Amino acid sequence: MELQxxxxxxxxxxxxxxxxxxxxRLYSEGKMGDLVKCLKKFRCxxxxxxxxxxxxxxxxxxxxxxxxxxxxERIGG
Numbered sequence: 001m002e003l004q005x006x007x008x009x010x011x012x013x014x015x016x017x018x019x020x021x022x023x024x025r026l027y028s029e030g031k032m033g034d035l036v037k038c039l040k041k042f043r044c045x046x047x048x049x050x051x052x053x054x055x056x057x058x059x060x061x062x063x064x065x066x067x068x069x070x071x072x073e074r075i076g077g
Contacts, residue, residue: 003027007035014049015042 007027010020019042026035 010042013042014046 004024004027007020007023010023011017015023019038023035023038023042026032026038
């Protein structure tokens, strides 16, 4: 897949429309250094979202463990 096509598909990765348009403009203007910066910033945003999701999963796992522990205590106690 060509870079230009990949930029046009950024929205499928969760990129905002305005960010995708900026990336397309930078590419069409040949501003590759700025395009790389733009793509790296978008990547950082994705990583931040991933970390937030992981924290939610961790909290859910904690609730599961506590509920399982309480279940055992109620049955055994």
